[in-house]
Amino acid sequence: MTLSTIPSPPISSFSLGPLTIRFYAIFMLIAIVAAVWVTTVRWKKLGGTFDQIFDTAIIAVPCGIIGARLYHVITTPQLYFGSEGHFADIFKIWNGGLGIWGAVVLGGLGAWAWCRHRHYPMAILADSIAPALLIAQAIGRLGNYFNQELYGSCTDLPWGLTVTSSSYDNPGSCGIHGPFHPTFLYEMIWNLIGAAILIGMTRHIQKRFRAGSTFALYVMWYTLGRTWIEALRIDYAVKVLSLRVNIWVSICVFVAAAVAFVLIQRYSATTSVLAEKLKSVTELEGEVQSGSMTPSDLRDRYKEENAAAHSENRAKREQKRKEYAARRAEYEHAKERVLARKKAEKEAGDKDAATDTETADHEDAETEK
Secondary structure, X not given: OOOOEEEOOOOOEEEEOOEEEEHHHHHXXXXXXXXXXXXXXXXXXXXXXXXXXHHHHHHHHHHHHHHHHHHHHHHOHHHOOOOOOOHHHHHOHHHOOOOHHXXXXXXXXXXXXXXXXXXXXXXXXXXXXXXXXXXXHHHHHHHHHHOOOOOEOEOOOOOEEEOOOOOOOOOOOOOOOOOEOXXXXXXXXXXXXXXXXXXXXXXXXXXXXXXXXXXXXXXXXHHHHHHHHHOOEOOOOOEEOOEEHHHHHHHHHHHHHHHHHHHHHHHOOOHHHHHHHHHHHHHHHHHHHHOOOOHHHHHHHHHHHHHHHHHHHHHHHHHHHHHHHHHHHHHHHHHHHHHHHHHHHHHHHHHHHHHHHHHHHHHHHHHHO
């Protein structure tokens, strides 16, 4: 028997004159502000500025929201298309329905494009934002609480969630009021634990691993939790082989992040190297703001640096090609020497065998005499 439960809030919005303010939107805004703040603190320690993060957020946040909504629409098309769908609901994001992977992909592309334009090291930006994303996701789950959504199956645990009336087709044996597993709360706690771990281990990760590793660890942590939390949910979802599609996505993304983590150690630069690059970019931007350098001069400077980097990379590739050719030639020469030695040994062995045969024949002939 359930001794106590978590009650759902009686309201999901309030009015200010003609405006309806929804708690879901409020927590989304708080989540964005928190993510920008945490990212800025971590970014400044690497040599960046708040303005750099703010400008990046102006590009990345709208892209992330669009991507999150598109992911939700693509994975639950029956809610918006077909005879029972409502196409206009696609634009009602205040009712919920934002997929984190759409936000990460499209928001990440927006951030990457801006970083490429401004010459910011994307790898350390990703590392800076990783725990901030977990904190933002945790805050965003409070919006699901006020919307009375994203809860799981029936439970007798003392922290079961009761709702006004379940909007799901098959709420289970506990009826339309619950109590249900508060899966939004599980994910919130899981994300905050992950954020604390990543922030607490920042220095160790930066010293031990290459830039981009923190973001890969974030993805692995989140997908690990999302897999078991998703299995508890009872809201409608497309299923593949009896599993919810987001479980499969989490498994695939976890594997991809693990592979990426390994590849990062081989191909990415160290955090210290990229931090020096960021400091250089920040100093140049400071010169532009102070008037000692014009934006045109800065663009020319970047073009020269890009040309120099391109030439250096081309020289490195050419050097690697020559080294490979030299190793290949050495291998072929060694192979020829081995084959020649084996051939000589074989010929010597055949000659010895022929001599032994002649000797044996001669001895047989002498014996017959």
